[in-house]
Amino acid sequence: MGGGPYPGLTSKFVSGVCQLFVTCLVDGFSPGVGVATVRLLERVGYDVAFPFDQTCCGQPAFNAGYLDQAIAMAEHTVEVLDATYGPIVVPSGSCGDMLIHHTPKILTGQPSEEAAKRVAARTVELTRFLTDNGVTVSSMRSEHTVAFHRSCHGLRGLGLAGVGEGLLDSAGVSRCELEGADECCGFGGLFSIEMPEISSAMLDTKLKAIEASGAEVVVGGDVSCLMHIEGGLHRRGSTIRTKHIAEVLAGEEA
Amino acid sequence: MTFRERASVALGSPKTLATDDGARRLAGKRDVAVAEYPAMDAMRDRAREIRMHTLARLDEYLGPLADRVEERGGTVFFAADADEANDYIRRLAADRGVETIVKSKSMVTEEIEMNYSLEVDGLRVVETDLGEFIIQLAHDKPSHIIAPVLHKTRFEIGELFANEIDATYTDDPFELNAIARRYLREIFLSADMGISGVNFAAADTGTMVTVTNEGNARLCTTAPRIHVAVMGMERVVPTLDDMQVMLEVLARSATGQRLSVYTNFVTGARRSGDADGPEEFHLVILDNGRSRVLGSGSAEILGCIRCGACLNICPVYRHAGGHAYGGVYSGPIGAVLAPVLQEDDGFSDLPYASSLCGACRDVCPIRLDIPSMLLGLRQEFTRAGETEYGWLGPGLSAYARVATTPFLWRAFLAAGGVFGRTVGRDGYITKLPFHAGNWTTTRDLPAPAARSFHSWWKEHRGT
Amino acid sequence: MERDAFLARVRAATFTAQLPPHPAEDPGLLVPDLPEVDLVELFAAQVHATEGVLHRVSTNDEVRRRVAEIAESQQSRSFMIWDDDEMGVPGIGPVLATAGLEEMSGGVDGSDRLVHQMGYLGLDLGITSAEAGFAESGTVVVRSGPGRPRMASLIPLVHVVLLPVDRLHRSLAHWARDHASGIEEAANVVFITGPSKTGDIEQHINVGVHGPRYVHVLLID
Numbered sequence: 020m021g022g023g024p025y026p027g028l029t030s031k032f033v034s035g036v037c038q039l040f041v042t043c044l045v046d047g048f049s050p051g052v053g054v055a056t057v058r059l060l061e062r063v064g065y066d067v068a069f070p071f072d073q074t075c076c077g078q079p080a081f082n083a084g085y086l087d088q089a090i091a092m093a094e095h096t097v098e099v100l101d102a103t104y105g106p107i108v109v110p111s112g113s114c115g116d117m118l119i120h121h122t123p124k125i126l127t128g129q130p131s132e133e134a135a136k137r138v139a140a141r142t143v144e145l146t147r148f149l150t151d152n153g154v155t156v157s158s159m160r161s162e163h164t165v166a167f168h169r170s171c172h173g174l175r176g177l178g179l180a181g182v183g184e185g186l187l188d189s190a191g192v193s194r195c196e197l198e199g200a201d202e203c204c205g206f207g208g209l210f211s212i213e214m215p216e217i218s219s220a221m222l223d224t225k226l227k228a229i230e231a232s233g234a235e236v237v238v239g240g241d242v243s244c245l246m247h248i249e250g251g252l253h254r255r256g257s258t259i260r261t262k263h264i265a266e267v268l269a270g271e272e273a
Numbered sequence: 274m275t276f277r278e279r280a281s282v283a284l285g286s287p288k289t290l291a292t293d294d295g296a297r298r299l300a301g302k303r304d305v306a307v308a309e310y311p312a313m314d315a316m317r318d319r320a321r322e323i324r325m326h327t328l329a330r331l332d333e334y335l336g337p338l339a340d341r342v343e344e345r346g347g348t349v350f351f352a353a354d355a356d357e358a359n360d361y362i363r364r365l366a367a368d369r370g371v372e373t374i375v376k377s378k379s380m381v382t383e384e385i386e387m388n389y390s391l392e393v394d395g396l397r398v399v400e401t402d403l404g405e406f407i408i409q410l411a412h413d414k415p416s417h418i419i420a421p422v423l424h425k426t427r428f429e430i431g432e433l434f435a436n437e438i439d440a441t442y443t444d445d446p447f448e449l450n451a452i453a454r455r456y457l458r459e460i461f462l463s464a465d466m467g468i469s470g471v472n473f474a475a476a477d478t479g480t481m482v483t484v485t486n487e488g489n490a491r492l493c494t495t496a497p498r499i500h501v502a503v504m505g506m507e508r509v510v511p512t513l514d515d516m517q518v519m520l521e522v523l524a525r526s527a528t529g530q531r532l533s534v535y536t537n538f539v540t541g542a543r544r545s546g547d548a549d550g551p552e553e554f555h556l557v558i559l560d561n562g563r564s565r566v567l568g569s570g571s572a573e574i575l576g577c578i579r580c581g582a583c584l585n586i587c588p589v590y591r592h593a594g595g596h597a598y599g600g601v602y603s604g605p606i607g608a609v610l611a612p613v614l615q616e617d618d619g620f621s622d623l624p625y626a627s628s629l630c631g632a633c634r635d636v637c638p639i640r641l642d643i644p645s646m647l648l649g650l651r652q653e654f655t656r657a658g659e660t661e662y663g664w665l666g667p668g669l670s671a672y673a674r675v676a677t678t679p680f681l682w683r684a685f686l687a688a689g690g691v692f693g694r695t696v697g698r699d700g701y702i703t704k705l706p707f708h709a710g711n712w713t714t715t716r717d718l719p720a721p722a723a724r725s726f727h728s729w730w731k732e733h734r735g736t
Numbered sequence: 737m738e739r740d741a742f743l744a745r746v747r748a749a750t751f752t753a754q755l756p757p758h759p760a761e762d763p764g765l766l767v768p769d770l771p772e773v774d775l776v777e778l779f780a781a782q783v784h785a786t787e788g789v790l791h792r793v794s795t796n797d798e799v800r801r802r803v804a805e806i807a808e809s810q811q812s813r814s815f816m817i818w819d820d821d822e823m824g825v826p827g828i829g830p831v832l833a834t835a836g837l838e839e840m841s842g843g844v845d846g847s848d849r850l851v852h853q854m855g856y857l858g859l860d861l862g863i864t865s866a867e868a869g870f871a872e873s874g875t876v877v878v879r880s881g882p883g884r885p886r887m888a889s890l891i892p893l894v895h896v897v898l899l900p901v902d903r904l905h906r907s908l909a910h911w912a913r914d915h916a917s918g919i920e921e922a923a924n925v926v927f928i929t930g931p932s933k934t935g936d937i938e939q940h941i942n943v944g945v946h947g948p949r950y951v952h953v954l955l956i957d
Binding site: 045046047048049051053057069072073074075077079080081082084087088091092094095171174175176201202203205207208209213214216217218220246247249251253254 | 277284630711716721734
Binding site: 291294295298299311312315316319321322323325326327328329330331332335336339349351352353357401402403404407420421422423425426427430446447449450451453454457458459461462463475478479480486487488489491492494495496498506511512513514515517518520521528530531532533534535536537538539540541542543544546547548549550558560564565567568569570571572573642 | 737738739742743744745746747748749750751752753754755756757758759760761762763764765766768769770771782786842843844849850853854856857870872873874875880881882883884885886887890891907908909912919920922923924925926927928929930931932933934935936937938939940942944945946947948
């Protein structure tokens with residue numbers, strides 16, 4: 020158990036600057052996740068900076084096959100982030116995967132190629148960042164049972180299997196297993212409106228698993244999938260809620 | 274019809290539910306087999322190296338393969354397309370007085386619609402793999418690379434056997450299996466020609482390997498006097514040793530078996546003094562669009578060894594079923610292969626039939642990066658203006674313009690907040706117009722926040 | 737298409753092929769490090785797991801007796817067996833003949849092929865030897881050739897295969913390292929892993945589709 024002003028939070032790494040890349044969906048739809056991320060990182064001891072000209076990493080266009088548009092947004096993102104220093108923390112496996120793996124690829128041969136590689140090397144997804152820095156959040160009171168949704172790009176693109184679950188478990192959150200935890204919820208970015216029937220069927224399967232799990236809250240590391248799940252739950256009139264893991268770890272009631 | 278239309282019809286139908294069930298069962302078996310084999314990762318890496326090495330110099334291995342087969346007295350025919358392959362076999366059948374042909378399961382012969390072409394000539398062609406036999410009786414199409422009737426229930430199959438081959442109705446799989454065994458037995462032993470697929474061909478020895486569980490490929494390549502093997506040209510591996518590497522990963526990935534029941538190696542026709550085996554061996558090496566795939570950005574897909582693991586794990590395949598893909602090759606592999614291999618057949622929407630979840634890449638024994646290839650095809654079709662989703666273009670261009678201009682971005686967020694407050698009810702939007710309405714048919718959309726994160730930061734942290 | 741034109745087209749495609757990084761030389765076989773195990777134990781477990789039956793026998797007498805017992809318990813009335821020289825254990829055929837089973841010859845040639853093969857419809861029992869076994873998968877390697885008809889392991893309901901214990905290998909890859917180069921020396925070599933199976937109907941595994949429904953492996957010490 021660490022000392023300092025934040026009982027319950029310990030870290031072997033307690034100072035330095037980190038940059039927050041908040042992602043477009045958090046920015047526009049779930050700013051609370053950004054706020055929670057800032058508070059969490061500050062409690063651990065980081066000075067959090069927010070490059071103010073950041074927008075969207077370009078993944079929506081990239082996944083839809085619109086390369087020119089994706090490159091434009093990727094270049095802008097790289098330009099903004101490369102002008103900063105320290106680790107770039109992203110509260111999303113999906114955008115993290117974009118910045119780390121795909122952005123350098125689509126900017127190969129572009130003027131920002133080298134900058135993209137530098138940015139990729141500095142970028143780290145939030146739960147990985149916390150785990151790598153030995154941050155544990157302990158003694159959290161947990162009123163509700165949560166199920167953890169493993170988002171595909173974090174899980175497979177960044178190899179985050181078990182990372183989010185580990186943080187929740189060490190924080191003492193009451194967690195239940197989710198059947199088919201490795202299965203896509205059907206969001207897939209613009210896939211959800213390009214192939215709405217299949218996307219909805221996949222969501223339906225996911226919601227059934229969530230309902231069968233006994234969870235009261237679905238926790239995940241990506242606002243995108245959570246919005247999809249939340250939208251499905253709300254349409255069904257379900258009382259199950261969704262939360263980003265940053266919100267849970269920052270001490271907001273789960 | 275598009276994938277989306279076909280999939281929409283298939284959703285939740287009995288045949289799709291059967292597909293989902295079967296695919297999950299196969300995926301589960303695969304997971305167990307992989308977990309039990311500590312060398313799986315290393316073997317996959319080696320298998321991938323061999324496949325990619327081979328594709329990069331495919332012609333240098335196909336030539337020697339043909340030489341080795343010919344040295345053993347076999348005949349090799351290089352078929353540029355389906356017509357050439359079918360014509361060769363028709364002419365051969367006519368020349369040798371063939372009446373009945375038995376076939377073992379082969380995706381490549383499905384691809385070139387060989388049965389149809391031979392039947393037009395009055396030949397009797399009998400599929401002998403139980404699944405393919407059922408497909409043939411039902412005038413249906415396979416819905417899975419290794420489990421053709423994944424979409425059928427035993428009740429349907431019972432009725433089919435009762436109606437088509439006068440069997441007494443039963444829905445007991447064991448009985449159904451026995452009926453097929455009895456029915457096919459005489460046909461096997463009296464057929465004049467056997468046609469098999471090829472899982473791999475070794476260039477150093479001219480050896481073909483065919484992997485089955487039922488034993489039908491062994492019968493097809495033993496009992497008839499003529500054996501014709503048909504292979505997609507990418508099936509060559511440099512050596513017999515390389516072939517063993519493929520076999521170590523194939524069955525584990527396909528059915529969760531360590532090896533399939535019959536891993537059958539054929540090196541030419543029977544030799545002098547041999548007790549039995551065919552008198553003639555012919556090898557048809559087929560291009561049929563493969564050189565176009567090889568020369569494209571999707572070349573890597575030719576490394577596929579047709580295990581079906583990507584189908585079994587794919588949530589889109591499980592929900593839509595194999596027939597939704599509209600062609601011979603379904604699932605993630607089909608979504609990459611079909612649009613390039615059969616470029617004129619209207620498969621250009623298949624690359625969009627994926628949420629890019631990456632599960633296929635995770636289970637692929639060759640570690641094929643299917644999501645990247647799907648993305649590559651989406652880009653190619655977008656550039657060429659051949660996409661169903663051209664309507665995304667103007668929106669994404671405007672979005673990119675906003676997202677590359679920070680002050681516009683912040684204005685956009687503010688406008689989103691107003692929109693959310695105006696249109697949202699209790700924080701949710703329940704109906705959206707135009708294509709965005711595709712979201713709200715089944716899901717609510719959490720409304721954009723009244724204040725963006727940018728706005729919060731500015732107020733609480735300055736800048 | 738002419739071979740040269742076909743290959744030229746393929747060659748042209750390789751020039752523009754976008755392939756991931758790969759070795760310039762064929763990397764060849766990989767023989768994995770697998771945990772040390774008792775080969776016989778593992779082989780027995782895998783034969784069982786694949787729905788075969790394993791028998792441990794030690795003398796030629798015992799082999800002959802065991803084959804006769806299997807024939808009796810399976811109510812076999814006819815059999816096909818490889819030539820004595822190919823079996824390794826002589827005199828199995830006469831024991832079965834004495835027990836009243838009819839022997840079917842495995843040799844076919846052009847003229848009477850059809851008639852001869854139709855006779856196989858009534859074949860109950862096939863007896864062969866194996867040149868290797870893989871413990872990891874419970875597999876036997878059966879090589880065809882003169883005096884070694886393929887049909888003996890293919891057509892009958894019951895296949896009995898003799899495998900001397902010193903021919904057991906850890907896995908396919910281990911065997912390949914030492915022996916695979918011999919596969920092309922026969923027109924047909926088959927790895928057999930348990931009885932014939934299908935999972936085509938609702939993925940329920942059924943045994944005995946086109947090949948044998950019962951596979952008995954006699955492991956000879």
